[in-house]
Amino acid sequence: MSCRATCFPGPSHPPISRAGTPLTRPWVWSRPPVLCYEGRMSKPDLFDSVPGEVAALMREFDWSRSTLGDPSAWPQSLRALVSFMLHLKFPMFITWGEGLAFLYNDAYAEVLGAKHPAALGQPFQQIWAEIWHDVEPLARRALSGEAVYRENLPLLMRRKGFDEQTWFTFSYSPVYDETGVVRGVGCTCIETTRTVLAERHQEEENERLRMLFKQAPGIMAVLRGPEHVFEHTNEAYLDLVGERDLIGKPVRIAIPDAAGQGFFELLDRVYTTGEPVVGRAAPLRVRRGSDGSLELRYVDFIYQPFRNPAGLVDGIFVEGSDVTEAVVALQELRKTEDWLQDGLAAGRMVAWEWSLAADEIRYSSNASEVLGYSTTRVDENWQYMVPEDAPRLRAAIDEALRTRGSYRDLGRRISPATGRVMWIEQRGRVITDAQGEPVAVRGINVDVTERISAENELKEASRRKDVFLAMLAHEIRNPLAPISTAAQLLRLAGSDTRRVAQAGDIISRQVRHLTELVDDLLDVSRVTRGQVELEMALVDIKSTVHAAIEQSRPLIETRHHVLSTRMEADHAWVKGDRTRLVQVVVNLLNNAAKYTPQGGQLDLSVHVHSGEVKICVSDNGSGIEPELLPHVFDLFTQGERTPDRSQGGLGIGLALVKSMVGLHGGRVEAFSDGPGKGATFEVVLPLAQADPADRPATGPSAGPDTRPARILVVDDNVDAGESLSALLEAEGHQVLVLADAAGALARADEYRPDVFILDIGLPDMSGFDLARALRARPVHARATMVALTGYGQPHDRVLSRAAGFDHHLVKPADLERLNYILTHRAYG
DSSP, X not given: OOOOEEEEEOOOOOOBOTTSSBOSSOOOOOSOOEEEEESXXXXXXXXXXXXXXXXXXXXXXXXXXXXXXOGGGSOHHHHHHHHHHHHOSSOEEEEETTTTEEEEOHHHHHHHGGGTTTTTXXXXXXXXXXXXXXHHHHHHHHHTTOOXXXXXXXXXXXXXXXXXXXXXXXXXXXXXXXXXXXXXEEEEEEEOHXXXXXXXXXXXXXXXXXXXXXXXXXXXXXXXXXXXXXXXXXXXXXXXHOSOOOTTSBHHHXXXXXXXXXXXXXXXHHHHHOOOEEEEEEEEEEEOSTTOOEEEEEEEEEEEEEEOTTSOEEEEEEEEEEOHHHHHHHHHHHHHHHHHHHHHHHTTEEEEEEETXXXXXXXXXXXXXXXXXXXOBHHHHHHTBOGGGHHHHHHHHXXXXXXXXXXXXXXXXXXXXXXXXXXXXXXXXXXXXXXXXXXXXEEEEEEOHHHHHHHHHHHHHHHHHHHHHHHHHXXXXXXXXXXXXXXXXXXXXXXXXXXXXXXXXXXXXXXXXXXXXXXXHHHHHHXXXXXXXXXXXXXXXXXXXXXXXXXXXXXXXXXXOEEEEEXXXXXXXXEEOHHHHHHHHHHHHHXXXXXXXXXXXXXXXXXXXXXXXXXXXXXXXXXXXXXTGGGTTSXXXXXXXXXXXXXXXXXXXXXXXXXXXXXXXXXXXXXXXXXXXXXXXXXXXXXXXXXXXXXXXXXXXXXXXXXOOSEEEEOSOHHHHHHHHHHHHHTTXXXXXXXXXXXXXXXXXXXXXXXXXXXXXXXXXXXXXHHHHHHTSGGGTTOEEEEEXXXXXXXXXXXXXXXXXXXXXXXXXXXXXXXXXXXXXXXX
């Protein structure tokens, strides 16, 4: 192909600053230098090598619809510039010819939005009609040969179907043909909408912050440099220090009256260390008025250092509040409250006021000490009440508000500090305004816990006394029953020496039991009156424990318990009364045996540590209720006494244990994880210094005896069962005696008795349940059932009747009454 030099104007270099470096903004075309291409492009090469969406669109475009005509006829300068534009990644467009036909590249297509691709080849004015009044003057200047540059020009465009405020930075440059005539306009541009909006938002935010700083209610100032030069202050700061010229002055010069009060030194320290300083109600003497006198103010403040980009402290931000009025008011309030607090503290009283409008409560300063809380929130105050007491107090307050009167209430509160339940006597009076409407309630809370506790202790002591008397009657009836029976047996025995001896043994054992009961009662009396006399000597704990085991063995074996012992010291000696110490261990072993179901495990251990000997008695029995545990050593205190636990005693054994251990200079504690989880009792005694040569002796043990008969007697008291059996046999009846319900259920069907005589307090099942179980068997449906028990209250008889008993006899049973029942059953 033939070639000749073809020249056309091209884009100029970016503008150069005075410093000789390119400016960082879109290019501005002035009269451009001439770019020359050798050769002439043929039509098949037009836009073929140019990538991009717009180039492809140009290749397919019907140019006959445009004033530009066929691209093959375009001036070489236009074709070259279009090729340059299509390769450019920066948004650019070219307008050419009389109609200023519009050509653009891919980057500018994004600027057009929905106007693309319809804008290709169309007149400039038609495409951007909505902004033509803004850009036409600029385009005319470019067409006249003048390059034009605009930065962040606001344009209201409609390129997405709605009016949109935009900003653009761009340059309009004249575009020349080969003859040097301006034929169009070339534009490179960048949309700066986001940048402009961000800058405006930042400016608005800065202005808002300036206004907030100026109008903030707290004092604020910005100090720069080591001399703490004022850079900014707000109105509150000037109000604090008085109207004076501060900006640009070091703090020591600007506020000389603050010298010697420690503030300047704190600023120096903050600037030097970079650590902030906080002040509370700091006194400041400053000249605020025109008379030049010093005025005392109180300020809360923070000196907060701030750093430059290098991380060095550059200044200090001062922020705080003038709290003078609050401090003065507080001082006055404290003066008026001091006299009141002494009286309130002495009487465990808390004064309060409930503001109905604010729904807040204000307490006297001792509220936390007395109540454990001092919250002002009404709803939180209700949370500290025992729920059962709250409705009554609410009703009292509502009634007082309705009548504009006063109220009084006694209720319980729970201290959040200690969890302790307190009794609080609350008195309140409604305060009204001039119109008679309630505005507040004022009153006083009095901690009457000690008073209520004393009253409850008196009530509990009275209750325990009543329970004790009932238990005493029960415990006395139990041995009286076999004694009475044995006495009647003696009358019937005649010359039968065996029966006489048997009756004598029964009476002796039961009298011994009664004697022990009386001795315990006398011990209690002596302990409570402080008249116990101890025969002190050196006592071997090992032999003492063995003696106690021998005394308790009959009860342990009767209930089929397994007792394990562990002695970690061969001989440990204490100073004490051996008889009383044996009594202590016996009481603990008997207590464990009684409150452990049959076949239980008892453990007794002795070990020495740190000059003390510890005796531990543990069981896997019924355990101790948490609420009872702190009172197990109180006089007449027992766990729940059910019919199946007939050997509960009088509730004085553990009280005697505690008293006797205390008289020996020791201590005793009880432990239990709760009902059904057993219990442990620990006795700790101080060791003695010398070893005696004596050894304690041990006692004998005894075992139960049962005999089969015609009438079935079930009683866990062996003497009671045997004596009744002997009496009935003497009357000619056949008797089978069993000690528990399980044996009765196992043998009753085989024996087929006519009469059942059942004790209510059986170890494995109550007599009520046993009667029901027997009645449920058809073979015993018509048998006579007699309840023989120490429980004789009216409700006990009701329970007997409900369980299926025909008769209810109280121990000791009347022989004539019993014979009548048997005779009636046998012949009726």
